[in-house]
Amino acid sequence: MAHLQHFLDQIPDNFKTLEGVITKVFETGQQGKLTEERVAGWIKEMNTEDGRSEGELRDDIVQFIITKKVVMDFYGVDEETAEQLIQGEDEGGINFSGLPGGGGSSGTRGVLEGGELVKVQKEDGTSYFAIKYEVGDASHLYSFASEATAKQAVGELSQATLLNADDVNDPNGSIWLLGDAAGVVGLEGDYNTYFDEIIGEAALEAGIQNPGMLGRFAADEEIGIIMARAEAGNWGDDRTQAAVRGTDFYLNVLYPGIENILKTGIGNPEAAWRQYNSTVEGMLTQLGYARDEDGSFRSKIKEMLDKGILDDEFVQESGIFIRAEQSPQFKGILDQWVQEATGKSVTFDEWFDVLAGTSSTELDAIVEKATIQFQAENANIILDPSQIARIAELTQFSEEAVGTAFSSAEQTLLALGDVGLNRYNLSVQKLVDATLDIGEDAASTRRLANKTIRELGLADDDKDQFFTGFSQRGTPIKTGLLAGAPEAG
Numbered sequence: 001m002a003h004l005q006h007f008l009d010q011i012p013d014n015f016k017t018l019e020g021v022i023t024k025v026f027e028t029g030q031q032g033k034l035t036e037e038r039v040a041g042w043i044k045e046m047n048t049e050d051g052r053s054e055g056e057l058r059d060d061i062v063q064f065i066i067t068k069k070v071v072m073d074f075y076g077v078d079e080e081t082a083e084q085l086i087q088g089e090d091e092g093g094i095n096f097s098g099l100p101g102g103g104g105s106s107g108t109r110g111v112l113e114g115g116e117l118v119k120v121q122k123e124d125g126t127s128y129f130a131i132k133y134e135v136g137d138a139s140h141l142y143s144f145a146s147e148a149t150a151k152q153a154v155g156e157l158s159q160a161t162l163l164n165a166d167d168v169n170d171p172n173g174s175i176w177l178l179g180d181a182a183g184v185v186g187l188e189g190d191y192n193t194y195f196d197e198i199i200g201e202a203a204l205e206a207g208i209q210n211p212g213m214l215g216r217f218a219a220d221e222e223i224g225i226i227m228a229r230a231e232a233g234n235w236g237d238d239r240t241q242a243a244v245r246g247t248d249f250y251l252n253v254l255y256p257g258i259e260n261i262l263k264t265g266i267g268n269p270e271a272a273w274r275q276y277n278s279t280v281e282g283m284l285t286q287l288g289y290a291r292d293e294d295g296s297f298r299s300k301i302k303e304m305l306d307k308g309i310l311d312d313e314f315v316q317e318s319g320i321f322i323r324a325e326q327s328p329q330f331k332g333i334l335d336q337w338v339q340e341a342t343g344k345s346v347t348f349d350e351w352f353d354v355l356a357g358t359s360s361t362e363l364d365a366i367v368e369k370a371t372i373q374f375q376a377e378n379a380n381i382i383l384d385p386s387q388i389a390r391i392a393e394l395t396q397f398s399e400e401a402v403g404t405a406f407s408s409a410e411q412t413l414l415a416l417g418d419v420g421l422n423r424y425n426l427s428v429q430k431l432v433d434a435t436l437d438i439g440e441d442a443a444s445t446r447r448l449a450n451k452t453i454r455e456l457g458l459a460d461d462d463k464d465q466f467f468t469g470f471s472q473r474g475t476p477i478k479t480g481l482l483a484g485a486p487e488a489g
Helices: 004-010 018-027 036-046 054-063 068-075 079-087 147-154 191-205 211-219 221-232 237-244 248-254 269-287 298-306 311-326 328-342 348-356 360-378 385-394 399-423 428-435 442-455 481-488
Strands: 116-121 127-135 138-143 161-164 175-180 465-470 476-480
Touching: 004 018, 004 036, 018 054, 036 054, 054 147, 116 138, 127 147, 127 161, 127 191, 138 221, 175 221, 191 211, 191 221, 191 237, 211 221, 211 248, 221 237, 221 248, 269 298, 269 311, 311 328, 311 348, 311 360, 328 348, 328 360, 360 385, 360 399, 385 428, 399 428, 399 442, 428 442
Parallel strands: 116 161, 138 175
Antiparallel strands: 116 127, 127 138, 465 476
16 A cells, blocks of 8 residues: 555656645545555656646546545535546546546636636737636736646646736736746645735735734735735745835835835835834824824825934924924014024924924024024013024023023113113113123123112112123022122222
């Protein structure tokens, strides 16, 4: 008696479709009739050019173990049909060519289940045979190299459905020739299940975890064609990945804007896109931008990547936008400086353009001028843009320190009044410079202001203080007005 694995190991590649039949024979318990001598004879024929065909050998193998019960179990038919098969109907002998084998389910034998044999007719009169599988709204074709190859794989060819070659690979159609039928010959199982597994693996490779997005990935026609061709043509991972990364679904649905990351040559662009999304998502939420229908910020991510906005800088600089949204006064001031520098406005629609067209250093300079003006106006001190720019250029104080200085300057101006300013030709600009310690005349201006206040008798309390500058630690320095009087002269 022959052993199953020993029998299977000897079968040449062009007869591999017999493996399912032989395995099924052994499962019937009738393998005792498959002697070593008979097996050797079949193997010899398989390796001989003028030997019998795959179909003829298949019938011969089954004949040796045939009983009515075996036919019923093997083909899943009723007793009457089994009897007809044994008698061979009008052909005088057993004829199994019209029934499935090796798996016991309906469909074209010798290939993955669910396929239909078709004959594709070309305009020049030539034709070729193929297996057609239905996947969603599309048809996947796998062509045989020759008529002989098709007959060897599936047996009888006369029942093939005719198909016009013009309908195959029509950009506006749904029938796609994906590869050689060798890719599905001899495989067990259902084609749609087989193809779903391929798509599932591809989705994992593409980093898809969201069930909804996985469904859209699997249903995409372009993705489906690529994966089928990759499987049929035995593409490597790199080639398959490159093809998927060029699809519209990948570039505009799955990872919008990722082409900007791909251009950098980074090793794992999908991971980089997801990291970018993770970094900016919280800030986009704080800014109040609306999410897409699927609950993501994919459209905003694409816009930001297309504009070249860096994720870390976006998070860092957008805090100032949030502040502007919370303070109409500050927003108005910031908007003036932004418009002057970029021609853009501080709005939802143009904030990305502001970030995209402005370096971090430039934006910091704009914000510095806006905060200086904001603190000045809070102290009722009105400065023109050139004065603001001058203060920004000549000082390095924090916003808090600048606010304290302007508050002190305001107190001094209130103490002096117009009379005090006019007495020694003092001005708002001079007092602001003196308070911020700008210029060579800062110290003398402070002494003169103290002297004026003393002369006018506006301050005779030695506890009154006047802001005179900042210490090395950046804290305001205030001295009593009387203590400062000797400096005046």
